[in-house]
Amino acid sequence: GQNIDQPTEMTATEGAIVQINCTYQTSGFNGLFWYQQHAGEAPTFLSYNVLDGLEEKGRFSSFLSRSKGYSYLLLKELQMKDSASYLCAVSRYSSASKIIFGSGTRLSIRP
Amino acid sequence: EAGVTQFPSHSVIEKGQTVTLRCDPISGHDNLYWYRRVMGKEIKFLLHFVKESKQDESGMPNNRFLAERTGGTYSTLKVQPAELEDSGVYFCASSQGAPGIAFFGQGTRLTVV
Numbered sequence: 001g002q003n004i005d006q007p008t009e010m011t012a013t014e015g016a017i018v019q020i021n022c023t024y025q026t027s028g029f030n031g032l033f034w035y036q037q038h039a040g041e042a043p044t045f046l047s048y049n050v051l052d053g054l055e056e057k058g059r060f061s062s063f064l065s066r067s068k069g070y071s072y073l074l075l076k077e078l079q080m081k082d083s084a085s086y087l088c089a090v091s092r093y094s095s096a097s098k099i100i101f102g103s104g105t106r107l108s109i110r111p
Numbered sequence: 112e113a114g115v116t117q118f119p120s121h122s123v124i125e126k127g128q129t130v131t132l133r134c135d136p137i138s139g140h141d142n143l144y145w146y147r148r149v150m151g152k153e154i155k156f157l158l159h160f161v162k163e164s165k166q167d168e169s170g171m172p173n174n175r176f177l178a179e180r181t182g183g184t185y186s187t188l189k190v191q192p193a194e195l196e197d198s199g200v201y202f203c204a205s206s207q208g209a210p211g212i213a214f215f216g217q218g219t220r221l222t223v224v
Contacts (some may be wrong), residue, residue, distance in 0.1 A: 040217075042114075042115070042215035042216055044215070045212055095167060097142075097166050098156045098167055099156060101146075103153045
């Protein structure tokens with residue numbers, strides 16, 4: 001089977017940095033995705049990691065360690081609009097079309 | 112460019128009734144996915160179309176759910192007859208490449224009473 005774990009809720013301060021962790025257990029791991037979802041809106045693609053290492057995209061970075069089954073999403077220079085749920089998701093070689101989502105981390109930014 | 116659009120945005124129906132959800136993907140996207148988020152749970156995959164063909168429908172919960180994509184453009188997801196546990200938000204997504212790099216619609220919030 002597969003299992004994705006991420007914290008349910010986090011709080012951070014505007015202008016600061018926050019790291020959202022995700023651990024996964026799945027056979028035939030292919031790649032890992034991060035999505036952002038504001039309340040009542042569609043999930044929005046943020047990043048995709050296939051190989052180990054850090055992918056940087058503006059204020060957001062995503063890290064993957066395949067051997068440890070671990071990823072994190074790093075958000076810098078936090079803004080109030082970053083308050084949202086952040087979804088970790090994985091794909092498998094055996095069924096590449098099926099993306100398996102974690103329950104999401106609800107991030108609240110305080111002034 | 113228009114994104115993925117879903118209709119209706121909300122639907123409230125009685126148990127036993129039929130509901131049809133529609134998804135219009137981004138023009139030119141061959142891949143179309145349906146997902147569902149039941150209250151308090153994670154988003155779960157339902158099925159994947161490549162053009163008009165069902166590539167993977169392993170996530171469909173049971174035979175009360177029927178998805179179609181005639182002509183390889185828009186897709187419909189019909190629930191007949193609806194049960195209380197079918198309540199949730201149904202998302203559609205489309206992509207041209209890797210399945211996770213997909214654009215999601217706003218979702219249809221289905222409430223079965």
